[in-house]
Amino acid sequence: MQIKPTVTLTDQQIAFYRENGYLSIDAITTPEEIAKLRVVYDQIFDRNAGREEGNQFDLAGTDEEGKAAALPQILNPRKYAPELAATLYEANATSIVKQLLGAEATFSGDHAIFKPAGVGAPTPWHQDEAYWDAGTRYNSLSVWMPLQEATLENGCMTFVPGPDDQEILPHQSIGGDTRIHGLEMLNPIDESKAIACPLPPGGATFHNSRTLHFTGANKSAVPRRAYILIFGTPPTPRTDGRKFPWNDARHTARDARAAEAAKKSEAGETVAAR
Numbered sequence: 502m503q504i505k506p507t508v509t510l511t512d513q514q515i516a517f518y519r520e521n522g523y524l525s526i527d528a529i530t531t532p533e534e535i536a537k538l539r540v541v542y543d544q545i546f547d548r549n550a551g552r553e554e555g556n557q558f559d560l561a562g563t564d565e566e567g568k569a570a571a572l573p574q575i576l577n578p579r580k581y582a583p584e585l586a587a588t589l590y591e592a593n594a595t596s597i598v599k600q601l602l603g604a605e606a607t608f609s610g611d612h613a614i615f616k617p618a619g620v621g622a623p624t625p626w627h628q629d630e631a632y633w634d635a636g637t638r639y640n641s642l643s644v645w646m647p648l649q650e651a652t653l654e655n656g657c658m659t660f661v662p663g664p665d666d667q668e669i670l671p672h673q674s675i676g677g678d679t680r681i682h683g684l685e686m687l688n689p690i691d692e693s694k695a696i697a698c699p700l701p702p703g704g705a706t707f708h709n710s711r712t713l714h715f716t717g718a719n720k721s722a723v724p725r726r727a728y729i730l731i732f733g734t735p736p737t738p739r740t741d742g743r744k745f746p747w748n749d750a751r752h753t754a755r756d757a758r759a760a761e762a763a764k765k766s767e768a769g770e771t772v773a774a775r
């Protein structure tokens with residue numbers, strides 16, 4: 502059954518997003534849905550879902566086996582917990598994104614970032630597009646929803662307002678360590694313009710793939726959970742020779758696990774085909 506959206510942005514909210522590259526709203530789903538999603542979310546982190554195929558890893562660390570992750574992330578979490586899909590959250594996110602990006606915008610992926618209580622590392626200043634393919638033109642945004650209150654103390658989203666056509670600035674792996682998947686801006690940014698967006702559970706922020714953003718360390722006594730949906734209009738090739746050397750420089754444990762898993766699945770397929 503199709504879930505009907507319950508939230509519509511005002512013209513002022515749309516204008517705010519266009520001008521600033523981000524937007525914050527107090528409710529995108531219900532407390533009941535948040536309670537259900539939290540159970541499923543915690544289960545996939547507890548059982549290390551996706552680790553073997555490189556989809557669960559430490560975003561802010563070197564990600565060795567047996568080492569506690571400072572900033573665990575799962576890519577494509579709905580693959581491991583189908584209950585994360587077909588929610589009121591997604592129905593509202595989809596209809597709001599169409600207001601912001603146009604009717605042709607569709608869902609393009611999800612991820613989950615968990616900041617463990619007391620030790621969860623910051624997610625350094627970055628632009629999402631810096632992680633993606635340099636040769637592609639995107640018109641994309643992320644919807645970020647916390648599954649508990651998001652505060653300055655536990656790592657709420659913080660943005661530097663900016664237009665959605667700004668350039669991607671130089672990035673590097675965190676601390677210049679190319680074993681780390683997470684990226685950070687190479688040069689310091691002017692943090693005096695930064696706006697923090699604390700949210701109640703089930704609130705949401707929307708940010709363009711070029712908007713600068715950051716979340717602080719989790720200094721609180723409870724985990725900080727964020728479930729993020731990415732949307733975009735169909736990407737097109739770029740012809741301006743843009744390069745993201747920081748992505749070519751990376752060699753992570755996560756990539757090694759993904760390559761190993763792909764090899765195993767290829768071998769399995771070959772055996773099955775005989």
Ligand SMILES: O=C(O)CCC(=O)C(=O)O
Pocket residue numbers: 614624629643645656714715716727729
């Ligand atoms: O949840 C976080 O710590 C960071 C989220 C983020 O960078 C994003 O959604 O693009």
